[in-house]
Amino acid sequence: MTAEPEKPILDCREVLEEVYLYLDDECSDRRRGVIRDHLEECSPCLSEYGIEQEVRTIVHRCCSQEKAPDEVKARLRQKLSAIEQVSEIFSEVGERDR
Incomplete structure (x- = not known):
């Protein structure tokens, strides 16, 4: 059984930058889940x-x-789509560097 990779944690700035992609359903299911999780836990966002x-x-x-x-x-x-792919790459690299 393969373990599912952990979802990245977004800060408020990242979430608000991507809220339009979320609203328009223009991001991957994984990214939607990450944004949705943040929105559920962060009152200001x-x-x-x-x-x-x-x-x-x-x-x-x-x-x-x-x-x-x-x-x-x-x-x-x-x-x-290209922007989303680049964003995901940067997020993955940032996660590895932590």
Whole structure:
């Protein structure tokens, strides 16, 4: 049986930088779990997350008829994926250096 690697611990700055990826479900399941765990344990971040979620709800209500072209969506997903991969590499390296 293989042991599952420990989830990295994020600080508040990292969580708030990634809250949009979390809200949009644009990060890996593992990263979502790490962010969710932090939000469940950190009142200030949870409060900030709640504010961000409310803003997204309002914007969605007001702008839900607007659609980005598929080409733009594809490019954005590709860039976000690359950013996420680099972020995960840096997180893993940081964990090893501790």
